[in-house]
Amino acid sequence: MQTSPKRHTDREYEAELQQVRERLLVMGGRVEEMIGNAVRAVGERDAGLARATIDLDHKVNRAEMEVDELCLRILARRQPMASDLRFLTLALKMVTDLERIGDLAVNICERAIDLRSETRLEGLDTLERMATVVQGMVRDAIDAFVHNDAERAQQVIDRDDEVDELYHVYFRDVLAVMVVGADNVERGVHVQSVAKWLERIGDHATNLAEIVIFMVKGKDVRHAGKLDP
Amino acid sequence: MNAPEATGRFEADEVDAWFGTKQVLRKVNLLIPERRITAVIGPSGCGKSTFIRCLNRMHELVPGARITGRIRLDGENIYAPEVDPVLLRRRVGMVFQKPNPFPTMSIRDNVLSGLRLTGALDRSRAEAIAEQALRGAALWDEVKDRLGEPGIGLSGGQQQRLCIARTLAVSPEVVLMDEPCSALDPIATARIEDLLSELKARYTIVIVTHNMQQAARVSDRTAFFLTGELIEVAETDTLFTSPTDRRTEDYITGKFG
Numbered sequence: 001m002q003t004s005p006k007r008h009t010d011r012e013y014e015a016e017l018q019q020v021r022e023r024l025l026v027m028g029g030r031v032e033e034m035i036g037n038a039v040r041a042v043g044e045r046d047a048g049l050a051r052a053t054i055d056l057d058h059k060v061n062r063a064e065m066e067v068d069e070l071c072l073r074i075l076a077r078r079q080p081m082a083s084d085l086r087f088l089t090l091a092l093k094m095v096t097d098l099e100r101i102g103d104l105a106v107n108i109c110e111r112a113i114d115l116r117s118e119t120r121l122e123g124l125d126t127l128e129r130m131a132t133v134v135q136g137m138v139r140d141a142i143d144a145f146v147h148n149d150a151e152r153a154q155q156v157i158d159r160d161d162e163v164d165e166l167y168h169v170y171f172r173d174v175l176a177v178m179v180v181g182a183d184n185v186e187r188g189v190h191v192q193s194v195a196k197w198l199e200r201i202g203d204h205a206t207n208l209a210e211i212v213i214f215m216v217k218g219k220d221v222r223h224a225g226k227l228d229p
Numbered sequence: 230m231n232a233p234e235a236t237g238r239f240e241a242d243e244v245d246a247w248f249g250t251k252q253v254l255r256k257v258n259l260l261i262p263e264r265r266i267t268a269v270i271g272p273s274g275c276g277k278s279t280f281i282r283c284l285n286r287m288h289e290l291v292p293g294a295r296i297t298g299r300i301r302l303d304g305e306n307i308y309a310p311e312v313d314p315v316l317l318r319r320r321v322g323m324v325f326q327k328p329n330p331f332p333t334m335s336i337r338d339n340v341l342s343g344l345r346l347t348g349a350l351d352r353s354r355a356e357a358i359a360e361q362a363l364r365g366a367a368l369w370d371e372v373k374d375r376l377g378e379p380g381i382g383l384s385g386g387q388q389q390r391l392c393i394a395r396t397l398a399v400s401p402e403v404v405l406m407d408e409p410c411s412a413l414d415p416i417a418t419a420r421i422e423d424l425l426s427e428l429k430a431r432y433t434i435v436i437v438t439h440n441m442q443q444a445a446r447v448s449d450r451t452a453f454f455l456t457g458e459l460i461e462v463a464e465t466d467t468l469f470t471s472p473t474d475r476r477t478e479d480y481i482t483g484k485f486g
């Protein structure tokens with residue numbers, strides 16, 4: 001359920017927290033864009049797009065540092081309590097996951113460069129499907145974070161199953177192709193890595209969503225396996 | 230001496246309190262565990278001072294003031310007819326917002342004043358008690374060479390520790406503190422807070438404070454009051470990270486109105 005929180009009496013404080021929310025949204029948007037570009041670069045064997053996307057990662061790293069700094073300054077000056085305290089300490093965790101997602105997108109871009117002269121790739125549609133799902137997961141996790149929306153976060157967690165399933169099927173299919181011809185092995189290993197990293201991005205998005213649930217409910221759902229219905 | 234089972238555990242049960250016709254506490258149910266620090270927080274006028282003054286029967290000293298409900302200390306009703314409020318106040322000592330040493334008395338006599346009220350004291354025993362109480366209040370090293378000088382000559386922070394020593398000298402089970410640091414600078418405050426964590430090995434402590442960070446730093450449990458009601462009580466770590474009541478949340482995060 002989405003709650004409409006009361007405002008802080010101290011308006012400057014309110015504005016500082018808002019700034020953290022906005023920065024996170026921007027950072028989330030960048031990371032999401034990187035995932036989309038990375039998979040497109042693989043699909044179109046577009047080394048130029050891959051390189052441009054790798055460059056985008058600097059911005060993500062800088063955004064991480066900015067959010068860190070902002071959070072630390074608020075922690076030091078305002079000594080936040082309760083939901084504010086959870087919001088800020090968890091924002092610090094969120095940026096770490098986002099930064100890792102950015103790194104994984106960079107890995108995928110590097111593979112796109114390795115694959116640039118391949119004429120065809122196995123199961124591209126599966127990779128694209130995975131990318132679409134994990135992009136949506138990242139977007140919704142960040143949205144859930146800034147809107148205190150635990151339900152939305154739970155849906156993100158639930159979607160991770162599909163990603164895992166796609167990955168396992170894809171891994172098997174590519175393996176089957178590799179088994180029939182030695183020529184296919186190098187290409188197969190590369191595309192399997194791409195799928196693996198997309199699956200890891202899904203895991204990070206799941207972390208993000210678990211953080212949101214903790215923030216909203218004050219209850220830690222990490223390491224608990226599946227949530228109770 | 231306190232009985233061996235006397236540990237300083239309070240149970241307040243459906244406590245209502247009035248000043249004349251004005252009700253200032255409503256159905257307060259609160260357990261204060263022994264040998265732990267309980268912080269009482271809440272906006273001005275919510276009844277924090279009134280509540281802790283009910284615990285040592287100081288509330289009834291105000292003309293027209295009244296209380297109903299039950300308050301038990303170590304299982305005994307402190308409002309039972311046979312309870313002598315003066316003796317109760319030795320078991321349940323109080324330290325106030327403004328340090329209030331007796332101006333005409335020496336440091337030593339200030340510490341011993343509570344005991345003197347209750348009868349004669351031989352000299353060597355008096356010295357031993359004074360030293361023990363001053364050590365307990367972490368003041369001994371600073372004043373041991375000038376015990377005969379006036380208490381009023383100490384700094385504010387030292388005066389507050391002197392008042393704590395005066396409270397400890399009568400061997401209470403419980404020490405109530407009503408904003409004990411609000412007149413002190415951060416260093417004196419840190420010394421008192423440090424002292425509190427030592428004292429809780431032997432005493433139950435209830436501290437009223439407007440400083441949320443102080444409550445978070447020093448207490449084991451925190452009780453939040455609002456307009457005469459106890460809204461929420463929990464382990465301090467829980468209350469300041471994940472309170473369950475929306476009103477607690479709004480208060481501690483600084484959202485009013």
Ligand SMILES: Nc1ncnc2c1ncn2[C@@H]1O[C@H](COP(=O)(O)OP(=O)(O)OP(=O)(O)O)[C@@H](O)[C@H]1O
Nearest residue numbers: 248251253271272273274275276277278279280291
């Ligand atoms: N002697 C008195 N006579 C009448 N009303 C009183 C008296 N003392 C306090 N009150 C009223 O009782 C209510 C509770 O007061 P209390 O002193 O317990 O609040 P408090 O939480 O300690 O506030 P503060 O944080 O300002 O010390 C307030 O509305 C106050 O105005």
Ligand SMILES: [Mg+2]
Nearest residue numbers: 277278279407
């Ligand atoms: Mg008061």
